[in-house]
Amino acid sequence: MHIVALKSPDSRDHRSVLHPDTVGKITALKGASISFESGIGDGINVSDQTFNDLGLKAISRDECLSQGDLIITPTSLSKDESSKLKSGSTVLGMLNPFYAGEELKALNQSRINAVSMEFIPRITRAQKMDVLSSQANLAGYAAVLEASKYLSSALPMMMTAAGTLKPAKVFVIGVGVAGLQAIATAKRLGARVEAFDTRDVVEEQVKSLGAKFVKIDLGDTGETDQGYAKELTPEQIAKQKDLQSQVCERSDIVITTAQIFGRPAPKIIDESTIKKMKPGSVILDMAVETGGNVEGSIVDEVVDINGVKVVGVSYLASRVSSHASFALSNNIINWLTDFYDEETSQINFDFEDEVIQSSVLAYDGKIMNERFA
Amino acid sequence: MHIVALKSPDSRDHRSVLHPDTVGKITALKGASISFESGIGDGINVSDQTFNDLGLKAISRDECLSQGDLIITPTSLSKDESSKLKSGSTVLGMLNPFYAGEELKALNQSRINAVSMEFIPRITRAQKMDVLSSQANLAGYAAVLEASKYLSSALPMMMTAAGTLKPAKVFVIGVGVAGLQAIATAKRLGARVEAFDTRDVVEEQVKSLGAKFVKIDLGDTGETDQGYAKELTPEQIAKQKDLQSQVCERSDIVITTAQIFGRPAPKIIDESTIKKMKPGSVILDMAVETGGNVEGSIVDEVVDINGVKVVGVSYLASRVSSHASFALSNNIINWLTDFYDEETSQINFDFEDEVIQSSVLAYDGKIMNERFA
Amino acid sequence: MEMYVLLGFVLLLSIFLGLELISKVPSTLHTPLMSGANAISGIALVGALMLSSAGQMQDILAFGAILFASINVFGGYLVTNRMLSMFKKK
Amino acid sequence: MEMYVLLGFVLLLSIFLGLELISKVPSTLHTPLMSGANAISGIALVGALMLSSAGQMQDILAFGAILFASINVFGGYLVTNRMLSMFKKK
Amino acid sequence: MENLANIQVIQNMIYIISSVMFILGIKMLGKEATAVKGNYLSALAMFFAVAITCLSLEIDIKIILAGVLLGGLIGSLIAIKVKMTAIPEMVALFNGFGGLATFLIAWSQFNEPDNSIFQHVLVMLTIYIGGITFSGSLIAYGKLSEKLKLGKGSIVTNVFISFFYLSMPAFIYVVIEPSIAGFVPQVPSYFSIFLVLTLMAGIGFVMPIGGGDMPVVISLLNSLSGIAAAFAGLLLLNNVLIVAGSLVGASGLILTIIMAKAMNRTITNILFVGYASSGQTASSEEQGEVKPITSDDAYLILENASSVLVVPGYGMAVAQAQHVVREMGELLEDNGTEVKYGIHPVAGRMPGHMNVLLAEANVSYDLLAEPEDVNPSMDTIDVAIVIGANDVVNPSATEEEGSPIYGMPIIEVHNAKTVFVLKRSMSSGFAGVQNPLFFRENTRMLFGDAKESIGQIVAEFKD
């Protein structure tokens, strides 16, 4: 089987699906040869030469598309590119089907199998393949550093001869994987951290990081059996907004991470809240790519609303591209090694398996997930 | 006495010598009226209006110059501006006389008293006025955040389902005020931190922050009685460079802070060392404004040398301009309140006092510090 | 004499025991413990009861000894108890 | 009888004392302490020496008692000492 | 006769049982959870011992009944009526009565015919100890209830002190004289003098001691009354008296030592300094003396403090003691103590040095206070713990114009009631100047690495 790894065509995404520290696990697979798109390591300071030395071959993107039996990609492929693929080959990567539904259909029509790493089920066994977690984690870290860049004061408290510098107050809304890491990072830097989430179980987790949980009683909320948040009713959102705005008012940095899998992110902070905030304070909207939690947030822009900086950054995890690539490639390789059959040199599409069931969206000309049919 | 506060003419410096939280202490001085250059708070998100509300008056820069009895300024004044000042008035601020010697002479020729906050003696009593410390401290913090911006991985260690992310190794060279805060900040973020300084006493201080001190035996080094480092002999520098380069090689971030008061910064890292470092690693040269510790570092540029990013940033403390301004204004006000005589509404130039002796460079037409005579 | 030796021995052993018993007492219990020990030292009452009665003088001494020892015993135990009950309320 | 009562009393007090003495001992000392206590239990030697000699049977018994008690005493103390000296070296 | 012997055996058995109950009772009194039961147990033991004694009485039952009933009534009334605040003096009073009882018992024994020399010595010892306990306790009572105002230095006090000193050779004389003479004199002329002298001596013993030290003295007197009872037991050949008495004597002694330690004094210091300075003009020894303290003692004081201010400095950083410091803070708070951290702006070696460390150790920001916040109310602080700080708590910064650090605002821990300074030696800090704080009356130096010292205190707390 010939495995090819593609580079992200988006120049803002510096991540690579290959990392020198992890490729050893693929090259060790019996019967597999590997090539990669030249320049794949540019964003993580790894030259083609380095990968060559590890036994991989640099080829052009087009060569990749036409030669690969398994195509590993950090993004979805355009319809145009789909047509260049070998029929019966498999595309594995972050296919983002909610936003690239047409592209998925195109793949399927060309009888190409599509595996979306976003659809790894959240079961214990599959955690090692969970790209959403691994990237959200690093995004949470990057979010705090990014936000503090725009804040005109330091996060920790310092009692000095030149007066006492007050610690920054950081408010994290939405405590999933990214939110937790954001809390941890802000705490580390010495900020006072508060956090809120609609799921009650999260309270204990917030406290387990030494931060404060803001209690807002929204009545019945809850999570799906996969651990994702349910969508809130409009009244609940209104109530939440109201009480949250009080916390925002006293905060220097607000980081919003609220996302609902497969849907646009909920709008949590509206302009009236922003207007109440102190000039100079910073809102970082981690959900900006899926519609944004904050009114007025724009991808890759810093919007100034009444002196408050609303920051929207795409590909946050890519700010720590090296670690992100390491994790990403590990996730992908973990999927691959679990389902690669060394005897046949083929991927073993065993639809009894829960991971295959969830992550394989298109197989042998059939869309396997009814949401994209 | 009419006190006027000037804005920095350098657009890269966002700091202000006034801060809303501190002006109360000047307005409380009997017999003093205060004006400020319009727009002084732009860099710290404070409007003229805010200062107006606190009882201060916004005027133009020229008005400031011609009306002030005491001119508080974050930088030296050009010769041109000196001529606009009232004779017998006092200029108080960061006059940077080593680099603005001519400007100092011009002030003196106009019989203007010049107080340089850089020359506050390092005695216990005067710590509250020590701008070098207060700014270096914040610069040390900012340096770590700045450097981590250019590093493509996260600082802390994370053992995750997607593999173990290794902690970054940070090496701080020169452990003065800035170096210590840099160590503390990097430690906080979870990096492995090593540090080196020519002064031996520093070893204990490094350990007191939980970091590792790199022992390099240079023979006789030492510090002046003011706590500044002595200049090293060429052989010592060579030896240091050699051993340091080994530590640099294994480091992801190197932060250099070595400065010698009143002289160009020592060159500590040369290109051969940089070439040994891993591509993707980052060197932040905190001494870049006084000549730089790193060969090839350029102010406000990121120079790529063999994949290593050499970062030179001016006005690092200004990255946290709000806190920096708070500290700076406190320092200045502490000087002022110590020497302001409420009966005469004048500054009491008591040359018996050690602080006045050191910090007043020009008085009544005489240069008081022989280095600038 | 043999008797005295043995009794002296009992005395010695009791002292050792006393020393061992009170080696780690929380400071809040110092006063109650002192008071409780004080009540026990009213054991002199037993001694007083054993006195022999030979003449008025001896009777008076015995009466005095019994009287004062009784005060010690009753007062001591009751005060200790009051003190301890205070603790419980806290 | 009086005598037995007093001696019984001494026994009781000693037991209390023994209990109090060994309440907090670091575990490294368990074995030496056991061995040291074992040597002390060789005090039976004193008892053996007090036996009366009336006939061969009694003499044999006394000899046996003295012999074995002596082994216990000498062996016990020496072994304990060896054990403790090991600690010091560490 | 057979019958009597049997009764004696039974009595002795019961005595043994009640002795054991006393032992257990005292043990239980030493633990908070069992203290109340311990007191009951010991009362029960007392009841058994007294009851069984009544099986073989020689004295008129009327006298006994009168004595017990009257004494019981008085004792109970006092115990029930007394205000809780007056308890210490009540304990002193009761204790005095116990001493008086043994005093009287011994007197009565003195009157018995055919005393052996050994018995004579015992009688005299019992009288001496019992008498001192009695009159000493009365004085302690008087001092505590503030009925007696005489302190050291007054003429009356000095007279009584002389009696105390006189009583010692007198005691030796009454003990030795008959031994030399080889016979025991019956009511000799000097006996009544000795009785009086003993009582005077007790007064002289306690009189010069200050009111603050009274609890320790009472504990000592309590121990003495136990010893007197034990001697009376030897005299009367009664084992429960011996056991109960010597238990009280020994545990009282230990308690005295513990209490003296908790007040940062030694017993001899309390007793002896009382005497020493009574003749002189007192209070002239203030400067130049360093008073070290052990972590045990520091713990005892902290345990009783209701407000504590922790002042960390560079030494805390060097020792990396931040984690134990936080732990100690938490334990103090659990103990009901109010804890604050006084952070000096230049403590440590970099701006915010203490903040970095305390944040690492998870000390809440809300507990941190600046000098301006803590200085005004410093005199309400029971204990200020200075952890490896030096310059920032140096009073010469505010007091000595010539000092190189003059003019720097400091954390004025010297105004707190007690100051602990934790450092390794007497060496100076960054500024290189000597610190007069270390020599203050209210300062105790806890020498050693700060992490270890606090670690020890923490360990004590956890016991």
Place this chain on the structure above:
Amino acid sequence: MENLANIQVIQNMIYIISSVMFILGIKMLGKEATAVKGNYLSALAMFFAVAITCLSLEIDIKIILAGVLLGGLIGSLIAIKVKMTAIPEMVALFNGFGGLATFLIAWSQFNEPDNSIFQHVLVMLTIYIGGITFSGSLIAYGKLSEKLKLGKGSIVTNVFISFFYLSMPAFIYVVIEPSIAGFVPQVPSYFSIFLVLTLMAGIGFVMPIGGGDMPVVISLLNSLSGIAAAFAGLLLLNNVLIVAGSLVGASGLILTIIMAKAMNRTITNILFVGYASSGQTASSEEQGEVKPITSDDAYLILENASSVLVVPGYGMAVAQAQHVVREMGELLEDNGTEVKYGIHPVAGRMPGHMNVLLAEANVSYDLLAEPEDVNPSMDTIDVAIVIGANDVVNPSATEEEGSPIYGMPIIEVHNAKTVFVLKRSMSSGFAGVQNPLFFRENTRMLFGDAKESIGQIVAEFKD
């Protein structure tokens, strides 16, 4: 006569002095710093007691000299020659000889004319206890030196066990019979039978107990030999025997309890389980039983561990126990134990959760290990401490195909010699599945909040 009485008084005085020395000696033996001196002191006490006894001997001096010299020689030789590894069995042997000595003393006393019933009872008691000590110790010696291989279950063992059970009614009979009969029979027919039975009983007592439990048994036998000596003292009206014997008896008992605890057993468990399963087929009770442990006991085990693996999980985060965990780690290291932290990739609730906390608590990165690093050498780990982790140490992830967590690599703590699991209840973790680890043979559950549990262990360490 007068002279003899005087000697007796002096003897008694010396006995008292040596008793006190024994007391102090034992106390000193209990502290590392004074242990050696304590042993000398107790030896000196022994010398005094023996020497003063020699002032009034009845037995032929030759017999005495022969006995003491021979015994001393044998004892010293054994003590000096023995390999240090063989010390436990030597202690057992010496102890057995001590028991034999009292056994013989009592036998000799039995032969004396005019025993009272009370004395008879004492004699029988001493024989019984001394005899069991003797033969029991011999068996213990045999087992420890591996000269004796018979274990529980064998026929021989069962025979001896029957003797043990038989000996009890026999003992009651020999004690009660003369009391009922009202007179003490001289060398009755059954006496020799009783002697033999006693020795058999001792064998039956120790035989079924496993070699691992031997140290506890020896300590118990040691305590018994002390008690036997004390009874002998009562018999001979000798107070130093009584004091020394009962000191050994009592302290031995306490020591036995402590040692049993350290092995995580109760004494009855050691003795009784030995018996109970000796009849059955043994080893069938393995699943479904949870064995809780207290922090005291956990401490004792940790103190003796030479390698410890700490496995933190979400519960450590919830309890915010990271600081105490690090402290415990440091204390263990100070104690010479090798400490590592096994960090599972998904421990906690976010990637790197444990790293954040342990870094905060200043645990060095070098101590952290991944499952791949620790699993291969897990069987060399003495104690694995699982702190609020659950799913990540659940063996069904590797063993039970059906389990929802099947397939996840875990930290295989169940392969360590002992596992402590610190959690508050038996409830399951994030994945909601039951954890068979909790029921393993080598697992002990330390219930309670992790911070508190570890805090207690830390406090024990600091004592």
